Amino acid sequence: MSEYTPIFFIKSIMSDKILITFPDGNSKEFDKGISAFRIAESISPGLAEAALAAEVNGFVKDLESPINSDSVINFLKFDDEKGKEVYWHSTSHLMAHAIQEIYPEAKFGVGPAIENGFYYDIDINTGLTEESLKAIEDKMIELSKKNNSFIRQDLSKDSAVKFFENKGDNYKVEILSGINENSEQVSIYKEGDFTDLCRGPHLPSTGKIKFIKLLNISGSYWRGDENNKQLQRIYGISFPKKKMLDEFLQRLEEAKKRDHRKLGKELELFLITQAVGSGLPIWLPKGTILRETLENYLREEQRKRGYEPVITPHIGNINLYKTSGHYPYYKDSQFPPIKLEGDKEEYLLKPMNCPHHFQIYLSKPRSYRDLPIRYAEFGTVYRYEQSGELNGLTRVRSFSVDDSHMFVREDQLKDEVCKVIELIQVVFGQMGFKEFTTQLSFRDNNAEKYGGDIKLWERAQREIREAADLMKLTYHVAEGEAAFYGPKIDFMVKDALGRKWQLGTVQIDYIMPERFNLEYTGSDGQKHRPVVIHRAPFGSLERFIGVLIEHYAGEFPLWLAPVQVAVIPVSQNFAEYGKDVFNKLKDAGIRAEFDERNEKIGYKIRDWETKKVKYMVIVGEKEQSAGNISVRKHKLGDMGSLSLSEFIDNIHDEIKNKI
Ligand SMILES: [Zn+2]
Ligand SMILES: [Zn+2]
Numbered sequence: 001m002s003e004y005t006p007i008f009f010i011k012s013i014m015s016d017k018i019l020i021t022f023p024d025g026n027s028k029e030f031d032k033g034i035s036a037f038r039i040a041e042s043i044s045p046g047l048a049e050a051a052l053a054a055e056v057n058g059f060v061k062d063l064e065s066p067i068n069s070d071s072v073i074n075f076l077k078f079d080d081e082k083g084k085e086v087y088w089h090s091t092s093h094l095m096a097h098a099i100q101e102i103y104p105e106a107k108f109g110v111g112p113a114i115e116n117g118f119y120y121d122i123d124i125n126t127g128l129t130e131e132s133l134k135a136i137e138d139k140m141i142e143l144s145k146k147n148n149s150f151i152r153q154d155l156s157k158d159s160a161v162k163f164f165e166n167k168g169d170n171y172k173v174e175i176l177s178g179i180n181e182n183s184e185q186v187s188i189y190k191e192g193d194f195t196d197l198c199r200g201p202h203l204p205s206t207g208k209i210k211f212i213k214l215l216n217i218s219g220s221y222w223r224g225d226e227n228n229k230q231l232q233r234i235y236g237i238s239f240p241k242k243k244m245l246d247e248f249l250q251r252l253e254e255a256k257k258r259d260h261r262k263l264g265k266e267l268e269l270f271l272i273t274q275a276v277g278s279g280l281p282i283w284l285p286k287g288t289i290l291r292e293t294l295e296n297y298l299r300e301e302q303r304k305r306g307y308e309p310v311i312t313p314h315i316g317n318i319n320l321y322k323t324s325g326h327y328p329y330y331k332d333s334q335f336p337p338i339k340l341e342g343d344k345e346e347y348l349l350k351p352m353n354c355p356h357h358f359q360i361y362l363s364k365p366r367s368y369r370d371l372p373i374r375y376a377e378f379g380t381v382y383r384y385e386q387s388g389e390l391n392g393l394t395r396v397r398s399f400s401v402d403d404s405h406m407f408v409r410e411d412q413l414k415d416e417v418c419k420v421i422e423l424i425q426v427v428f429g430q431m432g433f434k435e436f437t438t439q440l441s442f443r444d445n446n447a448e449k450y451g452g453d454i455k456l457w458e459r460a461q462r463e464i465r466e467a468a469d470l471m472k473l474t475y476h477v478a479e480g481e482a483a484f485y486g487p488k489i490d491f492m493v494k495d496a497l498g499r500k501w502q503l504g505t506v507q508i509d510y511i512m513p514e515r516f517n518l519e520y521t522g523s524d525g526q527k528h529r530p531v532v533i534h535r536a537p538f539g540s541l542e543r544f545i546g547v548l549i550e551h552y553a554g555e556f557p558l559w560l561a562p563v564q565v566a567v568i569p570v571s572q573n574f575a576e577y578g579k580d581v582f583n584k585l586k587d588a589g590i591r592a593e594f595d596e597r598n599e600k601i602g603y604k605i606r607d608w609e610t611k612k613v614k615y616m617v618i619v620g621e622k623e624q625s626a627g628n629i630s631v632r633k634h635k636l637g638d639m640g641s642l643s644l645s646e647f648i649d650n651i652h653d654e655i656k657n658k659i
Helices: 005-014 036-043 045-050 081-102 130-145 157-167 170-178 242-258 260-266 285-304 318-324 354-362 410-430 454-470 511-515 541-552 572-587 601-610 621-626 644-656
Strands: 017-021 027-031 053-056 059-061 071-076 117-123 151-156 185-191 194-197 211-221 230-239 315-317 346-349 373-382 398-408 435-442 475-479 488-494 500-509 531-536 565-569 592-594 615-619 629-633 637-642
Touching: 027 036, 036 045, 036 053, 036 071, 053 081, 059 081, 071 081, 081 117, 081 130, 081 185, 081 194, 081 211, 081 230, 130 211, 130 230, 151 157, 157 170, 157 185, 157 194, 170 194, 211 242, 230 242, 242 260, 242 541, 260 541, 285 373, 285 398, 285 410, 285 541, 315 318, 318 346, 318 354, 318 511, 354 373, 354 398, 354 511, 354 531, 398 410, 398 541, 410 454, 410 488, 410 500, 410 531, 435 454, 500 511, 500 541, 511 531, 565 572, 565 601, 572 592, 572 615, 572 621, 572 644, 601 615, 615 621, 621 629, 621 637, 629 644, 637 644
Parallel strands: 017 071, 435 475, 565 592, 565 615
Antiparallel strands: 017 027, 053 059, 053 071, 117 230, 151 185, 185 194, 211 230, 315 346, 373 398, 398 531, 435 488, 488 500, 500 531, 615 629, 629 637
């Protein structure tokens, strides 16, 4: 210890100063008890204006809360996820305030920030309409202009209960009664005439909330329990700049236009009907073409990489799933077992394909020379999702996984993971997902959460990271996110609207080989365990196609398009010539449709435009006598005339090059 240590020690205890460290590593001394806002102000007026809250030693705090010890501080602005959260949550208070002004009888449930905006659950005597939302919005703007400060008050739980009892806010009283007995102190926040029970943090004042849009209303049972009263949930969003709100609303419009449930119907891709059951999609002929084209594409890519296709049944003996641990562990998300009279066995609609593929591996002895073995199947699995969770193709009860199980030796793991990453990169690139990020989900120190040997895990995690580096992935490591059976890599793609979707996955598994006693004979003549890799570039085909429909807005590239060309005669007089052209296109393997309808040509062209068909072939007097065709391209219009054989060559090129 240096001779100065005692002096420094005394100074830091006695001192009225604290040391504040900034994200860039610089630090500066301030008076003890200073607020984050004053610190921001001392740096620059611009920062004080833009800061919405402060992250102090990792905790998000009000800008006004005093800082009493040495701290690391990061100012949160609207650009930061956590800054947005504070902004939107504070707007939910402002909305509740406006509602209290308009509907004095209002009682309030909860009002959190969500991914895009916020909501508040409210109990009022009036059914809300579009007009009432507008009135609330106007009131919010009026209140935001008053620029009331959000003032925090800490008080005892008992005083808080009394306060909300007096106010008649029985939902808040109920929330308070559920708060842990040990936490005697709670906090309330007051902004103008409105006070809410809340942990915070909030914006310094309401004036920061500039542009507001209330988006919709839905019903919501108090605490999600349908035995409770149904409250009205109002969703909204807010921004500090008008341009941001305009852009958001524009994206929302665009997303509505691209909604795969809407386009799926218009383009006749799939059907979900109560007659069959919720969450059980049916592929219509056009959707089946799309799906099979994707499957064939992946089949071919897999064939080139040494995968072997297999097919397994849709149900399996329940014992398979008892061995794997899927039953009863995931019992709540499965359809109940099937038991037939006179049959001793019970069956399960398969929730996973893995155990079936393990049986194939087990069907004969394996040597180290046989590995890696890669079985691939578009295997349909069944999950019993809650009906409230179902959504178009993205949340369903029956879906097909582009599944593969690979059985590899320890020394092959890294190389095999690299190959899988390469395949996923090729597939995403082909689908036009230019941007994607990757999460490496690793274990944490909680040993009880994971099975298998720690040394194997460490090696696998090191090799996954090396593989990710070798393949130049943009990734982050999420500790504690691994599955209990091994580490995994999850792929998030950004679609054309910039929305993120979790699609492909690669999972390393040390547990299933144990449970199913998978073995191979090593070069040493001894028995060894292979490692299993579960992987699926698309993930679920249903979900993938749902995302793809929205990504392309239904305007698929030609190789995927269910209808590639529509042949339209100008009138009935040219139907025969048109039919001849249509047949030649079909013979050339092009997916063409012939429009024989007795409608005006203008009407037919508009109709095929809305069906988003890329090419229309128009034939009339001029084309018939010249023996050629005229071509129109979706959104671009007339492309002039050319010979049919030239057109067929162009189409073939476009399909072959998948553009
Ligand atoms: Zn709050
Ligand atoms: Zn699997």
